[in-house]
Amino acid sequence: MSSLIRREIAGVPVAELARDFGTPTYVYDAATITQRIHALAPFDVVRFAQKANSNLAVLDLCRRHGVVVDAVSAGEIHRALAAGYQAQGDPAPIVYTADLFDRESLALVVEHGIAVNCGSADMIDQYGAEVSGGDITLRINPGFGHGHSQKTNTGGDHSKHGIWYEDLPDCLRRAERNGLRVAGIHVHIGSGADLEHLALVAGAVEKLALEAGDQVHAISAGGGLPVPYRPGDPSMNVDAYFVPWDEARKRLEDKFGHAVRIEIEPGRYLVAECGVLVTEVRARKHQGDNDFVLVDAGFNVLARPVMYGAYHPMSLAPCDDEPREEKDLVVGGPLCESGDIFTQEEGGFVRTQRLPDAKVGDLLLIECAGAYGFVMASNYNSKPLPAEVMIVDGKPHGIRARQTSEDLTRLETIPPVG
Numbered sequence: 001m002s003s004l005i006r007r008e009i010a011g012v013p014v015a016e017l018a019r020d021f022g023t024p025t026y027v028y029d030a031a032t033i034t035q036r037i038h039a040l041a042p043f044d045v046v047r048f049a050q051k052a053n054s055n056l057a058v059l060d061l062c063r064r065h066g067v068v069v070d071a072v073s074a075g076e077i078h079r080a081l082a083a084g085y086q087a088q089g090d091p092a093p094i095v096y097t098a099d100l101f102d103r104e105s106l107a108l109v110v111e112h113g114i115a116v117n118c119g120s121a122d123m124i125d126q127y128g129a130e131v132s133g134g135d136i137t138l139r140i141n142p143g144f145g146h147g148h149s150q151k152t153n154t155g156g157d158h159s160k161h162g163i164w165y166e167d168l169p170d171c172l173r174r175a176e177r178n179g180l181r182v183a184g185i186h187v188h189i190g191s192g193a194d195l196e197h198l199a200l201v202a203g204a205v206e207k208l209a210l211e212a213g214d215q216v217h218a219i220s221a222g223g224g225l226p227v228p229y230r231p232g233d234p235s236m237n238v239d240a241y242f243v244p245w246d247e248a249r250k251r252l253e254d255k256f257g258h259a260v261r262i263e264i265e266p267g268r269y270l271v272a273e274c275g276v277l278v279t280e281v282r283a284r285k286h287q288g289d290n291d292f293v294l295v296d297a298g299f300n301v302l303a304r305p306v307m308y309g310a311y312h313p314m315s316l317a318p319c320d321d322e323p324r325e326e327k328d329l330v331v332g333g334p335l336c337e338s339g340d341i342f343t344q345e346e347g348g349f350v351r352t353q354r355l356p357d358a359k360v361g362d363l364l365l366i367e368c369a370g371a372y373g374f375v376m377a378s379n380y381n382s383k384p385l386p387a388e389v390m391i392v393d394g395k396p397h398g399i400r401a402r403q404t405s406e407d408l409t410r411l412e413t414i415p416p417v418g
């Protein structure tokens, strides 16, 4: 039988999930998330970059396993509070990391005393004007970056992210003028970087921390830990990755004469592999040489392929017991857009993927979809946002209901005519 046939997710029959929750639905296996959390145990603090998957059930799971969170917006601060995180603590349960404060987020961090990680000089001044003293951390752009796509590379001179490394002395002076202590240095060079590039970051952070001096009590490795999307992609060796960080930390501790904490800030690594997008095959067609499978989810549900040419492993839960031979198929969705294709390269070139011959009524599983999946979903083509389900100890729980057609128009009003 084809290894691309899959009838269960974390012990629950796929057909049952589709029957009870409908399609398209994101299904997350809680055990995979806790496993990834435990793998990061060498680091003092694991801070989840919740933008990868900010469902309250995921945040709650992280919180119960000792993981703190990063928030990049006022909305993400509200989510963290709603999931039971305290506003303040040591280490800070919630850190606001951004390159700017919009008015709402500045008011919210001041109101709750949320820790801030400043990615621009303006943030330091604006925050300093609102608070009387305290600690901040600085997000520095070390002058180089790396990501799985040019769009997810967040270092180097084409990137808007972080304080340019040459501006650190100026930002240290600004912090001092505002009565703020720079208690931490943070670098995040990109999402889905490779280990070679990530290893360079420890050296850069050490140098920056020395420049900031002994006010520094924490260094952050940022996120970007890669995830094996394609068969044969290497898995992350956390213990090896930790070594250069631990060495840098020890040298800083010797120099400063006090403890220095190492934080890691993964998004994708914690949640990508736990997630499967369950879709239903609704049409088949041949166009010239291409053999299309059309499912009920498009880039309104999972945007990574159209955004980045991202590859997702896929498998099939057939609706009957007939043997299926494997074929090279193109998988697309329901949207009125020719780019609505899950099997595409960066640049929009359609490719094929080896899959069991699918028929209408089969369930197609798009795997490794727990990170940057639901959170990037939209209402394009007036499609409701999908449902989300979490499987805990073999039992599926609905953790977000599918939007309804009433939800789609709830905030709209027609002006009076005449």
Ligand SMILES: *Cc1c(COP(=O)(O)O)cnc(C)c1O
Residues within 6 Å of the ligand: 049, 051, 052, 070, 097, 188, 190, 191, 192, 193, 222, 223, 224, 225, 265, 266, 267, 268, 269, 371
């Ligand atoms: C997006 C982001 C992360 C997480 O990136 P991943 O590749 O998902 O690990 C971490 N830190 C910051 C500041 C981010 O913006």
